[in-house]
Amino acid sequence: MEKLSETFVICKKVFKYLGFWDDKTNRSYTLYSYAMWFTFIYLFDVFQLMFFTTVTDMYSISEGLSIIVCELVLIQKLMTIKRCIPRIEELFSILDSVQFRPKSTDEWKVVESVHNRAMGMSRFLYYCIFTAVLLYVLIPIANHSGELFSPAWYPWDLTSPIKYYATFIYQAIGIYICAATVVAYDSFVFGFLLHTHGQIERLSIRLEKLGYESLAVDPSVKPDKGMIEIEKYSENLAARKGSVYYGEVVRCVLLHKKILDFVEEVQRIFRSAIFNQFVVSAMVICMSLYQLVTITGNPLMHVSRMTYTVALVSELFVYCYAGNEVRHSSKKLSYQAFKSDFLKFDKSTSVVLQIFMIKSYREIIVQAGNVIPVTLSLETFAAIIRLSYSFLALLQSMQP
DSSP states (O other), rough: OOOOGGHHHHHHHHHHHHHHHOOSSHHHHHHHHHHHHHIIIIIHHHHHHHHHOOSSSHHHHHHHHHHHHHHHHHHHHHHHHHHHHHHHHHHHHEEEEGGGOOOOOHHHHHHHHEEEEEHHHHHHHHHHHHHHHHHHHHHHHHHHHOOOOOOOOOSSOSOOOHHHHHHHHHHHHHHHHHHHHHHHHHHHHHHHHHHHHHHHHHHHHHHTTTTSSSSOTTTTTTOOHHHHHHHHHHHHHHHHEEEEEEEEHHHHHHHHHHHHHHHHHHHHHHHHHHHHHHHHHHHHHHHHHHHHHHSSSHHHHHHHHHHHHHHHHHHHEEEEHHHHHHHHHHHHHHHHTTSSSSGGHHHHHHHHHHHHHHHSSOOOOOOHHHHHHEEEEEHHHHHHHHHHHHHHHHHHOOOO
């Protein structure tokens, strides 16, 4: 792995190929993007919404809600991507900067572990969601029912074989696009958060080695402008204080500040869409479970609903897991500084280290939402699962 942004190569390609990474540099691509937005996002959701004007039973309503709510949240996610492409590209640049690049074997192990976890979680989500989509598509084929697999209303007669198969293919493509972009967006969020966790772990390693060995410098890496300024600033301070350790502590402080700025920018970009995802997750998981417990007959439908429910729970879990990792690793920073050989430090270096320890004692909490912030943690994940079960029990009690 040469660059940390390689974690997001597949995600970016998904958005690019499907027409949702329009940086306004290519007019033909912009037209293609508009066509994809209209055909497979706006028009697709209108047909889904019109379905509710034709049904009254609870099962059909729950089936429609479990899909349309996710698609409406997807619109906000895609709008976030469209609006923030330059800012996301800047996050890639920060990850690839020399300051965030590992300087030792131990640091490389941490970063590679983060990269592998992010890629593994992304692949798991793709497997879950595309398996659910495939099973949804196969149900009407296996039943020979002549019905569509996704609840929707269309202003044409579906009894005509040509119109039915054309609509069926349109739905299959639309659901595939929704699934692919959902996973790509989620991979962006938890990938950035896991890399934040990786950088905090890097900083922990550097703090632990203070006083024992000089911070490693990779001679094969050409410093960028930002790193040159940091090195010059640190060396000037070290020369002024007459202590090489002073400059090394300052480098750690500046890395910590850069990590804080990075995670704050990630929250500013994605927090609104993540909050809405959390709000609807309890309801959607509840609707999926309700369908699961009320389905009778075809076992393929049980498997498809179960797979869809697992995908929904997994999507929620990866957000909370990544946020929890950032919070947990940030708790250890001040303790890692205690492991340094601080007895070698002069008074001015010790004072800077103490100030840093006080500053870093406050853990980094990743939150979604602005007015009502929701913390991304495993406790929040458990609370939403409990809330989903409560909604399910309420729905079941309403049945005659």
